[in-house]
Amino acid sequence: MAAATRPFSLFRNASAKIAALPMILTALGVFVGGTIWTIVYSFTDSRLLPSTNFVGFSQYARLFDTPRWSVSIYNLAVYGSLLLVFSFVVGFLLAALMDQKIRFESTFRTIYLYPFALSFIVTGLIWQWILDPGLGLPKLMRDLGFEQFDLALLGNPDTVLFALVMAGLWQSTGFVMVLMLAGLRGIDNEIWKAARVDGIPAWKTYLFIIVPMMKGVFITTLVIVASGIVRLYDLVVAMTQGGPGFASEVPAKYVYDFMFQRANLGQGLAASTVMLVTVFIILVPWALFVFREKKP
Amino acid sequence: MSDITMTLPERSLSAGPRGAKPRRRFAPSTIMLYSVLIIAALYYLLPLYVMVVTSLKGMPEIRMGNIFAPPVDITFEPWITAWDSACTGLYCEGIKVGFWNSVKITVPGVIVSIAIASVNGYALANWRFKGSEIFFTILLFGAFIPYQVLLYPLVILLRELGIFSTLTGIVLVHTIFGMPILTLLFRNYFAALPVELFKAARVDGAGFWQIFLQIYLPMSLPIFVVGLILQVTGIWNDFLFGVVFAGSQNYPMTVQLNNIVNAVQGVKQYNVNMAATLLTGAVPLFVYFVSGRLFVRGIAAGAVKG
Numbered sequence: 167m168a169a170a171t172r173p174f175s176l177f178r179n180a181s182a183k184i185a186a187l188p189m190i191l192t193a194l195g196v197f198v199g200g201t202i203w204t205i206v207y208s209f210t211d212s213r214l215l216p217s218t219n220f221v222g223f224s225q226y227a228r229l230f231d232t233p234r235w236s237v238s239i240y241n242l243a244v245y246g247s248l249l250l251v252f253s254f255v256v257g258f259l260l261a262a263l264m265d266q267k268i269r270f271e272s273t274f275r276t277i278y279l280y281p282f283a284l285s286f287i288v289t290g291l292i293w294q295w296i297l298d299p300g301l302g303l304p305k306l307m308r309d310l311g312f313e314q315f316d317l318a319l320l321g322n323p324d325t326v327l328f329a330l331v332m333a334g335l336w337q338s339t340g341f342v343m344v345l346m347l348a349g350l351r352g353i354d355n356e357i358w359k360a361a362r363v364d365g366i367p368a369w370k371t372y373l374f375i376i377v378p379m380m381k382g383v384f385i386t387t388l389v390i391v392a393s394g395i396v397r398l399y400d401l402v403v404a405m406t407q408g409g410p411g412f413a414s415e416v417p418a419k420y421v422y423d424f425m426f427q428r429a430n431l432g433q434g435l436a437a438s439t440v441m442l443v444t445v446f447i448i449l450v451p452w453a454l455f456v457f458r459e460k461k462p
Numbered sequence: 463m464s465d466i467t468m469t470l471p472e473r474s475l476s477a478g479p480r481g482a483k484p485r486r487r488f489a490p491s492t493i494m495l496y497s498v499l500i501i502a503a504l505y506y507l508l509p510l511y512v513m514v515v516t517s518l519k520g521m522p523e524i525r526m527g528n529i530f531a532p533p534v535d536i537t538f539e540p541w542i543t544a545w546d547s548a549c550t551g552l553y554c555e556g557i558k559v560g561f562w563n564s565v566k567i568t569v570p571g572v573i574v575s576i577a578i579a580s581v582n583g584y585a586l587a588n589w590r591f592k593g594s595e596i597f598f599t600i601l602l603f604g605a606f607i608p609y610q611v612l613l614y615p616l617v618i619l620l621r622e623l624g625i626f627s628t629l630t631g632i633v634l635v636h637t638i639f640g641m642p643i644l645t646l647l648f649r650n651y652f653a654a655l656p657v658e659l660f661k662a663a664r665v666d667g668a669g670f671w672q673i674f675l676q677i678y679l680p681m682s683l684p685i686f687v688v689g690l691i692l693q694v695t696g697i698w699n700d701f702l703f704g705v706v707f708a709g710s711q712n713y714p715m716t717v718q719l720n721n722i723v724n725a726v727q728g729v730k731q732y733n734v735n736m737a738a739t740l741l742t743g744a745v746p747l748f749v750y751f752v753s754g755r756l757f758v759r760g761i762a763a764g765a766v767k768g
Contacts, residue, residue, distance in 0.1 A: 181670035182589030186597070189582040189645060192638050193597045197604030200615030207614075216618070256502075263499055275758070276751070277503045280510075283750035283757070285699035287716040288743040291723050292509045295516065295732060296529065306528040336509065341761065348762055393606050400701040404720050421610040426706065431614065438610040449606055 201442065208435035216431060225436035235437065238415045241327060245416070246395040248331045249338070253391060254384075256335070257342030262372060264343070265350045275347075279340035286337065290404025293333035294320065323413035326406055330414060333401060338394070342387055349383030350376070389452045396445050417441050517541060517737040524732055540733035544741060548734055550721035557738045560718030564698055564745075566629055567714055571636040572693040576686065579641055583648025584674050588660055598645070605642035613706055620707065627709025635707050636697050644689050651685040652678060688760040691753050695746040715742045 211221045229235050260278060264271055281289060296302050299318035319329035353376060361371040377384075399418035406414040417437060425434035508530075516524065517540050518533040527534075546556040553559075586598055616635060617626060625631035655678070663673045704714040713721075719742045723735045750757050 179589055179591045182585040182594075183591055185581045185589075185670065186585045186591075186594060188578045188637075189585075189601060189641065190597050192641050193600040193604065196612060196616065196619070196638055197600055197607060200612040200619075201607060203615045203618075204611050216614075260499075260502060263495055266495060268495065268499065272754075274499055274503060276754070277506050279758070280747065280750055281506060282761070283695055283746045284743050285701065285716050285746070287699075287701050287720050288739055291719070291735065291739045292513055294723075295736060296509060296512055298732070301524060301732065302529050306530065309528060336506065340506070344758055344761065396608055400716075403701070404724070407724065418608065418610050422613075422702075425610075425614060434610075435614065438608065438613075441608040442611045445606055445608055449603075 204435050204442075205439050208432065208439045210432050212431035212435070214429040214431070221432075225432045226440075229433065229436050229440065234412050234415055235417075235420055237412050238417045238420050241414060242395070242398065242416050244327050245330055245334070245398065246392070248327075249334050249395060250388070250391060252331070252335055253339045253342045254387075257339050258346050258377075260339070260343045261346035261350055264347055275340075275344065278343055281337045282341045284337065286400035287404040289333050289337045290401045293329065293336070294405045297329055297332075320406060321410060323410050326410065326414045330401060330405060333405060334398075337401075338391065342391065345383060345387045345390075346380075349380040352383075353379055385452055385455055389448065392448050393445055396441060396448075513736045513740050517544075517733055517740055519733055521731060521733060540731070540737040541741075543731070543734045544722075544737035548722045548731075548738055549725065549728065550718055551725065557715060557718055557722060557741055560713060560715035561741070563708070563712050563718075564715040567632050567636070567704070567708065567712070568694060568697045570629070571633045571640075571697045572690060574633060575637040575640040575644060575693055576689045578637060579644030579689070580648045580682075580686070581674065582641070582645045583650075584652050584678060585670075586645065586649045587652035587655075588673075589670060598649070601642045601645060609639070609702060613702075617706065626707065627712070629708070629712055632703060632708040632712065632714075635703050636693075636700070639703070640693055640696065643692065647689055647692075648682075648685060651682060655681065684756070687753070688756055691749055691757050692760045694749050698745050 207216055208225055209220050209222060210217055211219050264274060297320050299321050304318040319325040357375060361375060397418055398416050402408060402414055402416050402419055408415040408419055421434045421438045424430045512529050515532055518536050520537050523534060545558050547554050548556045586594055620626040620631045663677055701716045704717045708714060719738055722738055
């Protein structure tokens, strides 16, 4: 910024540098330093404590040989794709409906968004109770005679992921809706007028004109939701503890368990490095997109 | 990178609705529209309703009836038990222990993280120096690093500093992980203030801290409130950092709640569990309902956090 003094020496602008010290320490010491430390030590055979006995890629080889890790990856992929698809479709539909000059708009928004203010632990425990096989919704369905609707999702390894998705959607769709609504409100009203003059039906206008115009909002929302999905941990701990068996294990939980409960640090570090790489695969195309948009 | 939030026109939230053409009242399409919105609203409200009615029933009534039935015989016993004597493992002191731990973590955590991040944001907006933008970019990328990658390095760091498993340690961890989003928030806000103000103050001989404390701070109340909302809900809702860094004597409310509800021993008391869950959710819900639009602004501005 032009207002700042030109930095001719290290002591120029000293107060600002001192004030920015916490940021510099966090950026370099924790984010860069910590990441490098984790990557380096993922190549060691550290057990309870870090060791410097390097063993090459053997932690990674073991990682991908472990069924629990493969299941975790698979679970995260299923949970993630279902959550993304449904939260985007429902979030966008709700936002489009909210944009129809409705009454009580802020009341509806308050209702759709409040789960987002809650902890994943709270969300997980609420849905654990609602889906409780003995006394919750499954019992109600049985009592009402709908035996064919077996809603005991949590006890069944084949359906437990759907229970997690249900809870995840309850918490995050409102958030997607708010971002989409912000995007819709940012669209120039002239577009709507032009579409109306041309006699294009509203759904076509949305699908072929509005959605492409909201590319930026979609991509930003995608990155936020996706990086939240990779972190999925609290919800699983509260709702299923990874069970039944390993049926709802996720990578973040694998890392935690190996690092802090099984005293197998090297394995946990290798798993967390794989998580890091996954996030960067999501992040890099988006960063490129943002840079291209801002600096034409 | 620094202008990520530009893709989310948060200010336009306050503009009126636009969308498709207005409709006649009570046209079939209007009825459809409101039906969908109301059904969706019921899906969102039902879990809250279930929690409240469950927490007001006795256990026999829960076993007899269904989860949606309103309580026949309202009792506040589960709330008292949840607060005062619910058991986590060997201790039966209720969730109040976790509540006060969360208060002890959240209050200093919010103050320290906002104080540091606001000064950072101010330095980045008005006092750029060589490399300041690079550090800021690293900081923003840091927001996306999975927490699991940084857990063990932080364990080592806190151990070296002698603050592992202490309140100071957990406050420091929250300050670190809150920094990217808060710094972005304050930097963008200060950068949008008129630069003439800053220049005039410089001409009058005001220095770094003087300008910040006497000119910028009094003008920036709204953004401090947004930061406050973000941090109170964020720190209160945290589970992972509490488990790893706080130490068992300082476990926050979320950790204790999970220990109470998912305890393996003893008969499950669903009414007590739901009362404890509601008590844990009460603080962020209170913040949410009181803050209204500012909360929305916080998540739109802080959309980088996720």
